[in-house]
Amino acid sequence: MAMDTIEELFEHELKDIYSAEHSLLEALDQMASESQEKDIKKAYQQHRKETQGQIKRLDKIFKSLGQSPEAETCPGIEGLIKEKKVFMREKPSPELLEFYNIGAAQKTERYEITAYESLIDMAGKLGLQDAVGLLEETLQEEEATLNKLKAIASEFDVEDEDEAEMEDEQDEQPV
Numbered sequence: 485m486a487m488d489t490i491e492e493l494f495e496h497e498l499k500d501i502y503s504a505e506h507s508l509l510e511a512l513d514q515m516a517s518e519s520q521e522k523d524i525k526k527a528y529q530q531h532r533k534e535t536q537g538q539i540k541r542l543d544k545i546f547k548s549l550g551q552s553p554e555a556e557t558c559p560g561i562e563g564l565i566k567e568k569k570v571f572m573r574e575k576p577s578p579e580l581l582e583f584y585n586i587g588a589a590q591k592t593e594r595y596e597i598t599a600y601e602s603l604i605d606m607a608g609k610l611g612l613q614d615a616v617g618l619l620e621e622t623l624q625e626e627e628a629t630l631n632k633l634k635a636i637a638s639e640f641d642v643e644d645e646d647e648a649e650m651e652d653e654q655d656e657q658p659v
């Protein structure tokens with residue numbers, strides 16, 4: 485039968501984000517292992533821990549709907565993960581990979597933020613106040629993470645190779 489209720493849509497979107505959060509556990513592990521900066525590594529590890537809590541909140545919502553948690557592959561997040569795989573073919577330097585990851589992580593946070601905002605809207609329309617509360621807690625974590633990543637990105641200094649060479653040449657000049 486065709487889908488025709490907000491409730492069904494809500495459940496569908498819950499399964500989608502449930503799958504996304506599981507994929508992101510792996511992606512955050514991967515980025516933490518690729519990171520060379522202690523603070524950045526820590527940020528990924530901290531958000532991984534939060535992500536586990538977010539999955540638990542989704543478990544609770546499924547339970548409140550009388551459903552067992554189920555994941556439905558999220559092509560949106562899979563696409564972002566694939567984008568990274570394609571980028572790796574460029575063989576980026578560790579420093580550039582670090583900078584790329586900070587940007588990729590921001591893309592996923594924006595995706596999650598929009599997904600959770602929609603879920604909150606649907607849960608509100610369905611009168612599921614407990615679900616609204618749980619989803620809002622997660623939304624706040626995603627927003628805080630995006631802000632942290634933005635700050636990390638703006639402080640991140642990538643040395644341009646040409647500039648570095650020029651500086652080296654200048655250093656070599658006799659005084």
Ligand SMILES: [Fe+2]
Binds near residue numbers: 596
């Ligand atoms: Fe998340």
Ligand SMILES: [Fe+2]
Binds near residue numbers: 531592593596626629
């Ligand atoms: Fe997130």
